[in-house]
Amino acid sequence: MIFLDTHSLKIHNELNQEIDKLEIQKKELINLIEEDETSIQQLSSKDSLERFARENYGHKKEEETIFYIEFEDSLDNLIIN
Secondary structure (H helix, E strand, C coil): CCCCCCCCHHHHHHHHEEEEEHHHHHHHHHHHHHHHHHHHHHHCHHHHHHHHHHHHHHHCCCCCCCCCHHHCCCCCCCCCC
């Protein structure tokens, strides 16, 4: 005789699958946190923080001029016969 109630095998199986998904998500988030902590440690000095700001956000010193050089794509100049 089988009783189907809130403790059925189907519900347990679904809950186990959800637990597995959540554990995978937890591992991914832990890896992301570790990467962020490494980035924070690398940016702890003023020089590295300044370099990051220059490369990613275009920051500059007051007496400095920045020139952006763009190269034409060689495929744009290709002539098809």
